[in-house]
Amino acid sequence: MQAKTSIRIIVKTNNFLKRHLAGCNKWSRKVLLNLGLGIIKSGSLQLSQISRSIKYQNQDIQVVENSLSRHLKSKRWDENTILKSYLIYLKPYIRQDTAIYIDLTDYAKPYAKKLEKISFVWDGSKKETVSGYWGFESIADLGEGELMPLVNFPYYLGEPVSGYGFISQNTAIEHGFDWLVEFFGNKGIWIEDRGFDSNRNFRYKQEHQIKFITRLRRNRILLDQENHSLGSVEDIAHKAELNGRLYYNMTKQGRNEYLSVGSIRVRIPEVEGEYSLVIVRDDKKMCKYGGKTPKIGEEENEWFIALITNLAIETENDEQSVVRKFLKRWGVEDSCRFIKQELGTETFLVRGFRGIRRLIMLSYILMGLLCLIYQMGRKAIKYLEGIGDCFSKDIRFFYYRIIWGLRKVLTIMRPP
Numbered sequence: 001m002q003a004k005t006s007i008r009i010i011v012k013t014n015n016f017l018k019r020h021l022a023g024c025n026k027w028s029r030k031v032l033l034n035l036g037l038g039i040i041k042s043g044s045l046q047l048s049q050i051s052r053s054i055k056y057q058n059q060d061i062q063v064v065e066n067s068l069s070r071h072l073k074s075k076r077w078d079e080n081t082i083l084k085s086y087l088i089y090l091k092p093y094i095r096q097d098t099a100i101y102i103d104l105t106d107y108a109k110p111y112a113k114k115l116e117k118i119s120f121v122w123d124g125s126k127k128e129t130v131s132g133y134w135g136f137e138s139i140a141d142l143g144e145g146e147l148m149p150l151v152n153f154p155y156y157l158g159e160p161v162s163g164y165g166f167i168s169q170n171t172a173i174e175h176g177f178d179w180l181v182e183f184f185g186n187k188g189i190w191i192e193d194r195g196f197d198s199n200r201n202f203r204y205k206q207e208h209q210i211k212f213i214t215r216l217r218r219n220r221i222l223l224d225q226e227n228h229s230l231g232s233v234e235d236i237a238h239k240a241e242l243n244g245r246l247y248y249n250m251t252k253q254g255r256n257e258y259l260s261v262g263s264i265r266v267r268i269p270e271v272e273g274e275y276s277l278v279i280v281r282d283d284k285k286m287c288k289y290g291g292k293t294p295k296i297g298e299e300e301n302e303w304f305i306a307l308i309t310n311l312a313i314e315t316e317n318d319e320q321s322v323v324r325k326f327l328k329r330w331g332v333e334d335s336c337r338f339i340k341q342e343l344g345t346e347t348f349l350v351r352g353f354r355g356i357r358r359l360i361m362l363s364y365i366l367m368g369l370l371c372l373i374y375q376m377g378r379k380a381i382k383y384l385e386g387i388g389d390c391f392s393k394d395i396r397f398f399y400y401r402i403i404w405g406l407r408k409v410l411t412i413m414r415p416p
Contacts, residue, residue: 102176109130282304
């Protein structure tokens with residue numbers, strides 16, 4: 001029974017990779033299949049680690065590594081062909097109400113000196129500027145903890161070389177948006193943090209009839225329905241009468257804590273249309289700080305979140321639904337940490353940006369494979385948890401368990 005489960009999982013893995021590599025030439029399909037299996041088995045994007053995990057007993061590791069390196073630099077194949085096949089495959093999974101979380105990330109390489117087009121990025125985990133590359137991320141929440149990566153790519157800011165760089169962040173963001181619209185149209189609800197609060201982005205979503213929830217910066221100026229200024233978002237949040245309640249964790253005394261929730265109709269200067277501003281506020285913190293946002297670096301002490309959306313807001317339940325959808329983005333960020341930790345998106349040692357881009361894009365597609373393996377059913381997952389020596393504890397983010405078990409399966413039984 002266990003052998004049959006292992007074979008099913010290996011066949012699923014091979015079929016997934018071969019399906020999306022079908023558009024490449026024969027030589028590329030063979031090398032990329034081994035490369036994908038090597039990333040899963042090694043948990044790294046270092047070619048030496050990948051080569052060690054996929055080489056046959058009589059092969060020289062240096063020969064394997066050189067072959068992978070040459071292939072990553074080659075102009076004979078296009079990684080966008082693989083990404084397009086993957087996105088076409090995902091079309092049935094994206095419904096009208098699917099939450100799509102979009103964000104900018106970084107691939108920090110603080111000690112790198114000779115990587116192509118490397119520049120300075122903001123390292124969100126360390127709260128400092130370091131060397132590295134920027135990245136566009138979009139991940140769909142399919143429900144029940146199933147997170148499916150969609151359009152994801154690294155980039156640098158500057159003069160484009162081979163179509164990989166962008167003049168500005170706005171241009172890079174619109175490139176990612178264009179990919180999402182091309183394959184999924186206006187399906188899904190785009191959920192974004194403050195980095196996407198710009199008139200240009202709002203106009204783009206209006207033009208393409210995209211449903212969205214975007215967190216606003218505190219100094220964003222808004223108008224009422226008669227185009228009169230309401231002041232900054234921070235002032236609006238301070239003065240607003242919020243009649244709704246969003247309950248969360250229980251206190252030690254058995255009482256429910258709550259946040260105040262409410263919404264008003266607003267307009268955005270220089271952007272057509274009306275929108276709903278949904279405010280969630282911690283009244284205790286607001287009193288503590290006198291209605292002013294704490295200094296930079298104290299985000300945990302912020303007392304309000306302001307969300308603008310074009311979704312229909314008619315009842316208190318609609319307001320709460322918008323807030324809860326947005327708050328799930330911090331859980332979705334677990335997938336970003338997972339990709340960096342278990343698929344090694346910050347461990348690459350390839351100098352050329354073409355190779356870096358290909359490795360990182362492939363690692364996101366491989367995470368999509370893990371979501372599909374989860375859909376094989378509870379028996380397959382329980383088998384992977386057992387062979388991966390996972391603790392028997394119920395957890396929401398299960399991808400670690402799947403990949404630990406998958407590595408054991410691929411190591412014990414070499415794929416055909």
